[in-house]
Amino acid sequence: MKNTIFIIEYAKGNDKGFDGFRPDTKPILRAIEEETDFETEIVFFKPNKKYQLLEYLKKNAFAVISRINPGNLKQVDEYFQFLKALADSGVEIHTHPDVMINLDFKDILAKLRDSKIGDKESNFYHKFSDFASKFPEDLKKYGIRVLKTNYGSTGEGVYLVRLQDDGSIISTEAVNNEKYYFDDIHEFISKFEKNFEDDNEYAAYFQGKVGFVGCRYLERISEGEIRVLLVNDKPISVVHKKPQDGAFSATLFSGAKYKYENPEDEKWKDVIELTKQGLLDLRPYLQGQNYPLLWTMDYILDYNEDGSDKYILSEINCSCVGITTELHYAKEVAKVFKKKE
Numbered sequence: 222m223k224n225t226i227f228i229i230e231y232a233k234g235n236d237k238g239f240d241g242f243r244p245d246t247k248p249i250l251r252a253i254e255e256e257t258d259f260e261t262e263i264v265f266f267k268p269n270k271k272y273q274l275l276e277y278l279k280k281n282a283f284a285v286i287s288r289i290n291p292g293n294l295k296q297v298d299e300y301f302q303f304l305k306a307l308a309d310s311g312v313e314i315h316t317h318p319d320v321m322i323n324l325d326f327k328d329i330l331a332k333l334r335d336s337k338i339g340d341k342e343s344n345f346y347h348k349f350s351d352f353a354s355k356f357p358e359d360l361k362k363y364g365i366r367v368l369k370t371n372y373g374s375t376g377e378g379v380y381l382v383r384l385q386d387d388g389s390i391i392s393t394e395a396v397n398n399e400k401y402y403f404d405d406i407h408e409f410i411s412k413f414e415k416n417f418e419d420d421n422e423y424a425a426y427f428q429g430k431v432g433f434v435g436c437r438y439l440e441r442i443s444e445g446e447i448r449v450l451l452v453n454d455k456p457i458s459v460v461h462k463k464p465q466d467g468a469f470s471a472t473l474f475s476g477a478k479y480k481y482e483n484p485e486d487e488k489w490k491d492v493i494e495l496t497k498q499g500l501l502d503l504r505p506y507l508q509g510q511n512y513p514l515l516w517t518m519d520y521i522l523d524y525n526e527d528g529s530d531k532y533i534l535s536e537i538n539c540s541c542v543g544i545t546t547e548l549h550y551a552k553e554v555a556k557v558f559k560k561k562e
């Protein structure tokens with residue numbers, strides 16, 4: 222029986238340690254070796270050597286843990302097809318590309334709009350023509366909207382769009398809190414067109430995936446984001462990410478502060494309960510696969526009608542959640558492989 226668990230990385234990206242690996246890769250593999258009888262190995266995905274890698278993994282891998290941030294790889298569709306081919310040959314893939322394509326992209330917010338974790342006022346503009354015809358009305362209705370590119374990360378491609386009384390528009394990008402000014406909605410829409418890419422006709426996974434998700438602006442982002450970190454269907458931590466004062470973005474790069482807390486803590490009871498319910502809402506999008514290996518459900522607070530706290534899902538991350546600053550979670554990841562011995 223094949224007895225090796227692999228982590229697959231991409232050589233490039235800003236997520237590497239001094240040795241060229243993600244700093245959490247070796248700790249995860251070490252934990253797997255400690256917790257199980259599996260051997261472990263690290264490989265790199267190189268698009269021009271993918272067939273050799275495919276054969277090698279088919280021959281040697283019991284399971285493959287994908288640790289590539291899609292933002293670092295141009296050929297994401299090709300990579301997902303590669304993972305799918307491996308999965309179809311019987312190798313366990315964490316996280317399966319059919320799951321990543323559904324959960325990791327922001328259009329899941331529009332799909333979940335009628336569920337308890339979602340927000341009714343979320344929508345997805347797949348084509349620029351949809352956007353140009355619908356967004357002006359949406360913005361007029363709310364005065365302020367958040368636009369998220371379907372496959373962005375770390376605040377890139379997330380815009381806070383505000384309509385001023387004089388009809389002019391201010392757009393703030395979450396990645397760096399930079400502001401852009403537009404005389405009116407027409408100027409904004411026409412300058413936004415460049416952000417819409419065409420569908421790639423050769424893509425297997427990415428059909429229908431280009432575009433932007435429009436969300437209600439949740440002003441309680443000033444209180445931070447609440448991140449539930451999960452291993453499969455088990456919440457292992459709750460992280461309170463607080464943006465710097467006055468900033469729109471709560472990403473680590475923008476200077477937000479992180480605090481990891483125990484999910485059993487009484488103060489997180491509601492969000493954990495909601496998350497467990499959310500797991501059921503997500504089930505139809507798993508295509509029969511398991512929940513992601515190591516992933517997050519991020520929430521922003523809002524109010525219920527009675528003034529109590531309401532958590533609204535703002536993002537799911539499941540392609541490559543880092544645990545570099547909290548390496549003890551490697552053990553939770555390793556336990557997933559324990560029962561299969």
Ligand SMILES: Nc1ncnc2c1ncn2[C@@H]1O[C@H](COP(=O)(O)OP(=O)(O)O)[C@@H](O)[C@H]1O
Pocket residue numbers: 367369373374375376377379395436437438439440442446464469470471472519521535536
């Ligand atoms: N609906 C929203 N209301 C207010 N702020 C938001 C909203 N959605 C996202 N943001 C802000 O934008 C940042 C980036 O958005 P997010 O959905 O987390 O995408 P990503 O982390 O992939 O870039 C968040 O950390 C948060 O500060």
Ligand SMILES: [Mg+2]
Pocket residue numbers: 375376472519536
């Ligand atoms: Mg985020």
